[in-house]
Amino acid sequence: MDDEIERRQIQHILELDHEELQVEEVDSLLESSDDDPDATGYASTDDFTFNTQLTSLHSYLGDVDDTHHRSSFWEGGAIVNLPLYYLEGVVLFPEATLPLRVIEPNFVAVINRAMTQVDAPYTMGVVRVYRDPVDGPVRQAKIGTTAEIRQYRPVEDGSINVVTRGRQRFRLRRCWVDAEGAPCGEVQIIEEDVPFRTPRDACAKLVPLSNLRNQHMLSLHALSHGRRNDENDSEANSEESFENELSQTERRIHQAAIGAGYESDGTDESTSSGDDGKFSDSQLGSPCTNDPSSIRASTSGHTKQVRNSDLGIGTKSMTHKVAGPRSHLSSTVSRAFWPIWVYHMYDSFCLAQKAADMWKQVVGTPSMDGFVNKPDLLSFYIASKIPISDPTRQELLEIDGISHRLRREIELLERLDCVCCKICKTVIARRSDMLVMSADGPLGAYVNSYGYVHEVMTFRKAKGLALRGRPHKEYSWFPGYAWTIINCMTCETQMGWLFTATNKKLKPKSFWGIRGCSVTNEMR
Template identity: 55%
Template sequence: MDEERILEIERYQIEQIRQLDLEELQVEEDDGDDDGDDDIPENDYRSSEGASASGEFTYDTSLAALHSYLGDVEDTHNRLAFLDGGAVLNLPMLYLEGVVLFPEARLPLRVIHTHFVAAVERALTQVEAPYTIGVVRVYREPDNGRVRLANIGSTAEIRQYRRLEDGSVNVLARGQQRFRLRRRWIDAKGATCGEVQIIREDSPLRTPRDAVGRLGPVMNLGSNTFRAQPFYSPRTRRLGDWDGNDSDAMSEDSFESELSLQERCLHQSALVSSYNIIHEYASSDDEKLDFEGEVRQGSSRLHKLLGSLHTDYNGRRDGANSALSGGHSFKQVKSERCALGRLREVPRAFWPTWVYHMYDSYSLAQKAADRWKHIVRAPSMDGFVMKPDLLSFHIASKIPVSETMRQELLEIDGISYRLRREIELLESFDRIRCKTCENLIARRSDVLVMSSEGPLGAYVNPHGCVHEVMTLRKANGLAVVGYPVKEHSWFPGYAWSIAECATCDYQTGWLFTAIKKKLKPRSFWGIRSSQVADDMR
């Protein structure tokens, strides 16, 4: 297949996507003033080693982040203040295939389609949220190929732009805030627009001060609001000696009164999580105790039962007889007593440190940065450890996984939950496969960072199609089509050639080869994240 035919096919695909089912959009008339084998064969002739892991690296990775192929662009000299969470406003919109934009991520654009050019022009002149445009991912349903739009997108602030003679616009934008797309239309001037609601982001959670060891185990599971009681342990005090007072213990109410709002939120999350753990721990085949029933009935039954169990560990007092006379069998009393004794030894309000770390944004941020350093290596995330919210978005925008997984990360509400998912992905992803035929392309160890922005970045071609590309030092099962082209290279000093999957003949990415002899790596691969299978294990 020659280069001209490849480009023709790509133009046809781009035109299909750009239509975006516009016939379904509501056109509103307005005055325009409103705003097989998992092992890679070493002797496969289709494999290319590309960059050597041990070879000298001479390429300046900062060059790719400049997007110099767009030519001279003018700075807007505008830096927009963040919009309030929950705010609803109308924005010009861009619907892009294969692009998941995160806050703080760069987005290069060559806007050609008439509706999108009008949208950019509206963004440059609007009074409300000037230089701001909404970006939403477009995807096709696997069953019928129908074009769909994601419900969650990101606002992008236009930082630089340049109008070209052919009517198109080159743009460099940066992601700002997540939003939910409520409705969409085309205005009277042909600009694609949408009503969006800015998502209210949570604040990072930190483990409460001195969370471990200040409050004793539970004595009351009966109330709907968990209320901790003074500490009791069979090793230090007999049950009959407890008088309800303990100067060394601290109530949960007094503990929570010392916490900030964010610390209290984390503490309550840990309580709910750990109560489920206790419920599973305390219920056994031999000792059936209906804890859910205890919660529903309140604390009175537990206190009554405690009063009936004033006996020593030899069982010689008449507490058990009292319980028997109250309608309880000796076996039932013994079972409930055993269960309660076990439950009293489990911390209730101050849980083990690992429980809080499940929700501590700063602890998770440190773990995510460490995993990134071990697995991806560059760029370093250490500078964002004390800013977990930014770290979660930085990792999400650069992690070399499929487009679908990155959209999943964008849609997660909650810094801690997003970080936990990113840690899981960093630890689990290993294989990079073709989305169409499941052909094994590369492994995690083949990831190569060729841009200061990370191993995955967004780039735009001369036809206006934006690709999110992950760079690899070697790849398997790819066939190179045509001769290397120097013009419009995303990586200055390298020529590009189209690469297809040798199994399904679908364009998977590009092979980049060095133009100068002293430039290293001599070659590397760029794989489209939209052509990577979701299952990367």
């Protein structure tokens, strides 16, 4: 069944390639106004006729054979020797597709070694290389991704066409060149953490703070008479069992917060209605303190400082008010030393839901429900598709921890508004103009006939760009579209390509492909 579907898709590609090129559409596009969306010739969502599944086939590579091999994962911390494939301007993430046209002899040796090695068959390491500064020496990143060769076909001229897929992150320990000239490296597989969900017992099943003072007074009264009823014993045992599960640092923070609850309940009755929720310096911490990340909790005899670092979280992510005047909601406040929203800040599933909702607003993906239940895969998916510069994408690859990566991606999505030229910072396109032209998403990796791999993000509209040369149909990444090189009008940096339909039935009639290595997400 899959072979029949693929045969039909290939037939569709061949039919598109035989259509005549309509060059006049390019000229009319240049004359159109940015303020008139209808004049640009862009198709609406309802008029979208292009089959995005065709793009993900990478048919421009010609016939490639499936290797029918799927390698198993290595355990976290494993040390493996792999041939290394260096790429400039490209960051490979787990589960992302990477097509390659291998021409240079040293990288041909890399592919041949990967296909024949015994310890790690059909696998190589992909590492981003860069120049910092731009005209400086070539450097290599310390974190890369293993790539499994899924499709392979040697060409008569000695080159090799392959399609690979990212598998696992690794840390590069050392590298060398073998006797055949293939770059190799000793890598350590990074152990990925398990998606974290807030424990149910962290907040929901604890006794409300309003009952805490009454319990304390009853306990003192019972002790003074040498007796305690069964209910008090049960509550005391519950509290004791909860505290026994905490570490020494957590227990100290928990007791400090409870002490603040005693103080708050004891002072509420004398607080005037005119205070309206104002907190004293002893409750929130002095404004003159040298440590803004600390939180002061008032106790009966002294003041303790509760620091964010004691919880193992960043200083910017915690502004919890430990104590304050009791409100009508105090009877429902949990006795946990942090409220539920604090735990949600690091709950992988909550963060995944928020990131998926934001991603749908940006890209318009119909459904992300499958990814929400797999926060680790979602974090890698968004990182590999978000329209940002490759240094920022490398930063996402190097982040350890699902929740930390998702939090950073949410921050980037919140700030993402426009894409600018890397050199002159001229605004090229806006987030609202993103267009999904591939089943893999709005950003994908493609390789040209010279072996250069480009990460390309697609947009309905763009500005500040000039065409260079005439349209070409050969080696088009998008079947049925011809490509024309585009440069920044301000600094003449090559920004990517304009793709124009080769027949009037295909919609959208045109769109822009912007190179990830030519843009920045920072404005002047």
